[in-house]
Every structure is written in C-alpha cells, then in structure tokens.
Amino acid sequence: MSNIIPFNFEDQAVRVITRDGEPWFVLADVCSVLDIRNSRDAANRLDDDERGVSITDTLGGPQEMTVINESGLYSLVLTSRKPTAKRFKKWITSEVIPSIRKTGGYIVAAPEETPEELALRAMTILQATVERQKQQLAEAQPKAEAHDRIAGADGSLNITEAAKALQVRPKDLFAWLSCNGWIYKRPGSLSWLGYQSRTTNGDLVHKIMTILRPDGSEKVSEQVRITPKGIAKLAKLMPERLRVVA
Template sequence: MSQSTLAIGANPATSTFTFGSHAVRIIVRDGEPWFVASDVAAALGYQTAKDAARNLGEHQKGGHILPTPGGDQRVTIINESGLYRLVLRSRKPEAEKFSDWVTGEVLPSIRKTGGYGKPAYDPDQIALAHRAAVIATAKVYQSVFDAVMQAQDWQLNRYMLRFDVTAEDGTVARVKPVDRNAYVMPIDRFHCAIEDSLAVDVQTLTQLASTCTARLGRMAARNVVAAPQQGSLQLR
C-alpha cells in the first residue's frame, strides 16, 4: 500500500507528496493544483517529462520556476485535467492506484491546508489596503469639516461633531448637519422633556399620543397571544 507524506517547502505554494518511492511536487497556482511533470512521469512509467507532456493540450501544461539547492529551475507542470489524461495513457499497473491516491489523499490534504480551492490572499496587501481606505476616509471627513467651518453661515446652522482617533494616534473630525428642530437626548429622558421642557405644538403631541397608544395596544395583544391558557370560561 502506498503512503503519502506532505512536506511544505520554503515556497508556501509548493507541496511535496510521496507515492511509494516517488516524490510528487504540487504547485498551487491561482487556487488550482499543478503537478510537476517529471515527478508524474516517473510515477506513471513515462521515460521523460517531455514524453509525458507531448500529447497534452496547451491548456493542460505550463512552465514554473522552482527554487532548488542548485538554483532556480524551470520545470514543466500539468494541471489536474492533464494529470488524468496521463493516467489513462499509462501502461503501468499502479496508474489506477496513483489516480485514487491523488483524488483520495492528495487533493483533500491540500484543501485542508488552505492552498487548494481558495484564492491566495497576501495579509500584508490586505493590511495596506485597509490602511489606505482608513486614510482616504479620514481625508474626506476632514475636507467636509473644513468646508463647513469656512462657510459663512456655519454659525446659523446646527451640526453634530465628533472626533475619531486614527491609527497614528491623531484625530479626525466628523461633522453632520442636524435639523433645526432636532433634539439629542437619552431615550429614558424623552418623556420628561415632553412633559415640561420641549416646545411641542398640539398637533405633534396628538400624533405622539396616538402612536404611543397604538404601540401599547400591539404589545398587549402579543402578550395575550403568547401567554399560556390557564383555563376556559364556559357560559350557560
């Protein structure tokens, strides 16, 4: 029975598996596995990688630079479709076992490592993009704040202003227009303000009372439906 061994080299996109006595290197490119042709050729009984790849389509093979102890080496690689085509053309008895080994052990193992079936994201690039977005957003808010302060009528209007701390331990001002008749207060103080401090006309008070009464009615109806029935009353 063949055994598989996974070894992750210096290049995080390259994995090495062992099929019997043959090492098979796999490169994950754009989320898809590509197999080093010379390794597959040796495992399937082909004389050379060139001999193995001769009958493959152009979309099934390509080139890749692999770092080796003797320096960078350009190798021929084949994709999953090309691999199965070589399996079908192989006369070696172990070809079927090799195919089962790839589909049953190699590919699932690569999926678990996160290198196969998932796009490769660079954490540094993501961090840089996030930082650039934060800086750009801060500049927009600062520009809005500067424009408001430079306007002639800023003292005649109402604005909500807040300051956010940036990644550089600085601050950025955020300003937002507020309606002239808007009030900002905790919800638990709203009823007190309605009672004695807010200037509210009769029509607004009537609408508010109607809304509150309807809300209480809906809440009471839901409570009645949700409450378990304790018994029933029968009239005779």
C-alpha cells in the first residue's frame, strides 16, 4: 500500500506518493490539471520507466492507480497547450518536490481541521525531519561539510523552514514574529535574534552556525531557530488569513 500525500493546485487535487524519497504523481490528477482528456493514451506515450502502478488505500478501499515520475510529468507538461501548464510546472518544482524531499509532506490545513490537529501534523513531519537530519549528519563527510546542518539535529527549524511547515509565506512569518514579540534585530545588524522571554520558555533557540566557505575558511554566525514547541504554539496563534493554500 502507498500513502497518498494530498496537494492542491489552483483548487484541483494533485495526489502524490513517494518511492525511495522521490515523488510519483497520480496520472489522472495530472491529466485533469493539464486538460489531457485520455489518461490511458497519455500513459502510453511515456517510457516504461516513467510510469507505474500504485495500490493506494482510499475511502472506498484499496485502489489501483497509474502514477508517473518527474520525468513523465515534464513530458506531459510539454505536450499541454493549457495556459496553466507553465504555472503547474513551476508549482511542482518550487513547492511540491522541495517539500517532499525536505519533510516528506506538505502542511495544508483542511477547512474542518482544528489548530490542534494542524499542530499535530506539523509535529509529525518535524519528527520525521529530525530523524533524517540525524542520519544525514552521521553519514556526512568530511565533517566540516556537516557543520551547517548540526543546528537542526534537535528538531529546531530556521524561520524559512518553519514557514513551510506552517504553510505561510516566509516574509509573513518574519513580519508576524517581529510584530508579536518573538524576534528582533539589533541596530545596524542584518541578523534576527529571539527575545529572551521566548528562548527562556523554549519557543526559540539560538544556534551557532559554522559554515565552510569555498576557499576553505569558516564563517561563524548566530541563528535564531524555532523549536517544535514553538511550531506547535504558532500553529494555534497565527491568523488563518496568512495561511497559503497551494
């Protein structure tokens, strides 16, 4: 059985499964978005390694679905004359695929979903992300290349990563945190810092980041990060009007 990851492109459902960390798209959904009327003919135009079958658990029971990989999807995009094809490809490459490869999912609040349920889903994805980070850190060589990832091994996320988990635009999250007493900038500084009250109560942490420059030298900087506790709190506090539906 394959687990479906539900996405939504301009009010059209696009279901995705993952195989070995790579996305496979439900062909019927892709054809609907691209206005391709015969999905069977579309599948036949693809190479054997670009299409496959997945048994997926649905409300009606196990269902066999034709799925296509990235290469197959781009082949169909190129044959579509629908104006949305270009936007669809950009959405796939900039939103869906990075989200799956980074977190294994995509946080979108359903209309009936409570803030607590959204927070629980965010925490589940965070936990999976932490495990991947720990594994990557253990395998990373040379050691210097892993320095800039070590800060996330405790489950904390930088603000841009947290925005993706919370399904808001990064600039909106930065603005909200600044206006609501979470983060600030020192005069003349470009770096954001967390207020002491937020670090004391465990919503934020500061991490020293060591980044290896191309010339072999190291750059050390301080970064404010949001803890899993902070993510759960923000899922309840942030206004719904800021949430972005893909």
